[in-house]
Amino acid sequence: MPFTFSIYDFTGFTQWVDATLRGACSPFWATLWEMVIVGVLFLAFYAVVGLYLVYAERKVCAFIQNRVGPNRVGPYGFFQTIADLIKLLMKEIISIKQADKLLFNLAPFIVIVTSFLALAAIPFAKGLHPIDLNIGVFYVMAISSMGVVGILLAGWSSNSKYSLLGAMRSGAQIISYELSVGMSLIAICVLAGSMQLSVIVEQQRDLWFIFKGHFPAITAFIIYMIAATAETNRGPFDLAEAESELAAGFHTEYSGIKFAFFFLAEYMNMFIVASLAATIFWGGWMPLHIPGLESFNHVMDFIPPVLWYIGKTAVIILIMMWFKWTFPRLRIDQLLNLEWKFLLPISLVNILIMAFIVLMGWYIGL
């Protein structure tokens, strides 16, 4: 297979890699090598994205708060988070006498592994899609809700009352908001008629789903944004950490790199949630196309899909950061009321409306 590389379509390139590997060794080893390559690439990607989301958050919150933010290490403080990571790596990992050693050490890995796994199903660009499951949406949902196990274990095994309170709050919160996230995504799956992320993206070639599905899609998007912010334990729903109440909640007792794992996982979860929102509602890597405006669509096509994907994700992440740095924190009973009394009923009705609209063919588009 000839070598081809295009920033607009990675299919040729990935197929060339696959063909070359399969030509060089047996299918088993070829698959294994592919796994290793993807894994290493992901690790690098994970570290870079995690670190630079932390940097972005610090800069964004600084701008919101009339500050400059990190500006000492490198230009505009660009290497600040790398310096922080080195510091965290070199710090002593404090082991707690009363803690359940096994679970205590296991918890950060569960949290980080789940966020790592969820990344696998995200389409970054055409052909740049590690594993295209036919139940992609379901897979991401299932994996990302496993993170709560790590958080619960962390709070439980720390043998600290603050951590336990944080973990219990987090458990109640994530399990409830999981429902709304799922329901709002299902509304779009109804519109798309598929749970396969590549199909969902491809179907938005004419028009993104948030426009195509108009009213119910916008409702679903708003519900998704609220619920996803809650699911990632970010402000104003950061009750599990609640630094002014519980000091640091479930990770009070962690130090050094284990703390960094929780920290990175939080940002990666935010990234995954944002990229899922971008993929499902805003067309993922698909450029903005408006039916009827051919020349406009061609201009949009010149921007590489990867940039579209990154741009959309960044905008959604920015919105989530904006939330966090503007609103005060909710209380646990208000949080659960919001989910069970408002978001869940609305999203259930929303699915019905969406189904009706799809049946009647009242959505915008071709």
Place this chain on the structure above:
Amino acid sequence: MNEEIILKEADEQEISINMGPQHPSTHGVLRLVLSLKGEMVQKVEPHCGYIHRGMEKMTESMTYQQIIHLTDRLDYLSAHMNNAAVCLAVEKALDIEVPERVKVIRTIMDELARIASHQLWWCSFGMDLGGLTCFFYGLRDREKILDIFEETTGSRLIQSYYCPGGLMADIHPNFQQKVKEFIKYFRKILPEYDELLSGNIIMMERAKGIGKMSKEEAISFGMTGPSGRGSGFSCDVRKHHPYHAYDKVKFNEVLRTEGDTYARYMVRMDEMRESMNIIEQLIDNIPDGDFAVKMKPIIKLPEGEYYQRVEAARGEFGVYIISKGEKNPYRMKFRSPNFSNLSALDALTRGHKIADLIAIGGSLDYVIPDIDR
């Protein structure tokens, strides 16, 4: 409440948690021992004394001029008012009438300190609720007042600007202009505070109906200042027992009857506006004259007992002096507003959640050195 019944059935066991002395929302080294059932607070037991410095005892071996500097370190956010209480007590004992200029400058300084203190309270209250941005907005504006203080008094936090008989120094030539600039600026910026926090739906949900205290309870706990006035207890010393130039200015005593966290919050927000009104009335009319009356280097109060109270930023601050006619007081007692306000914490928080405890604590606005003295 179904939820409460479920909670009670689920958690038979009470757990006790140690909040503080190192905790982000105890505003210092306050230690609260909480009894919890799940998230519900059953009992709060404040343990004071982590920053006890024995100030009342220290005063017995100090001259009155030296004591002024100690009072700064009580409630460091209302240092001017604390100074004023001692100065007024000494002046009353010696029967000294300070010049009008001194009275007016003291009033302006007190009110500036009150605004600065309420700004910092707003910062920390926002932060207690989880809105970190508030902290930086408030500090940004407080900085402007501290700059004014620095220019005139030479220091930013604990100024020790008043002395028996007047002021340590005259005001800086820029003082009036700077204060006017600040008032103009802050009138424009205060609605921003309301937009960010007061009108926020989450904040209202968190604060309304939380930590209710009736007027009678507030009186029996001795809650004064904005915390007492939030319950409808008319306790403004500036109004009832005017000192400085407060009898010459028009201002309203901010009163609210709800008695919840939101009422205490709104009282403070409105007090900032009232303070600006007071300053505006006085800033252009500072009379000429001396900034202090000539005092003897060693002040000896005549034998007797003297009490003076002032309205500090957190409530009624009182100084009680027993003098045996020497240069040191025989016994001195400070009545600090925070100590009384803290005593109401348990009654306010019972049956609420931990998050409410933090909000209520924030609305009481305690400064720990003032509690422990």
